[in-house]
Amino acid sequence: NHGQHAFTIERGQRIAQMVVEKFETVNWDVVKTLEETDRGEGGFGSTGTE
Template sequence: MEQPIRIRIEQLEDAKDLELPKYMSKGAAGMDLYAHVFEEIILHPGEIKLIPTGIKIALPDGYEAQIRPRSGLALKYGIGFPNSPGTIDADYRGEIKVIMTNWGQDDFAIRRGDRIAQMVINKVEIADWDLVISLDETERGEGGFGHTGN
């Protein structure tokens, strides 16, 4: 098993009572993130709000953090992220905030310390473009959405 990468994290002064992101099981890919709110926030059906987490991170070059919805919140309450997954770049140093939306039918309450999202750390490849006159042919060709019938 590979050694985990070390990531520097800063907890905002008024968020020191919140847990740091953590894996909830041995095989989990994502760490839970916690709501850094001071009073209950109600997310009404159809509404979108930006929820802070109280942390900043410094990812090593060549890595990103993806912010993803929690499956339990999606299934039980219809809570998701309109930009899922959100990407935290290696050079971003601001507070991590989560864009949450309520696709459910009932109001959803967000309280201080609630687990609101997952953060997955990934390696990224940096690409350079090779401009060509035309691309090689494939069996699929330019067949797009639904071209296989399903």
């Protein structure tokens, strides 16, 4: 409570919530160049129509 007035919490009132979220640490490998790879014609994220 950052306000100027007192705030009273009564029994049974909800005063908090919890958010469960996955957290991962990423380890990057720094390289000077990238190797060539084969790519499809549909572009990034393309799964086709069939």
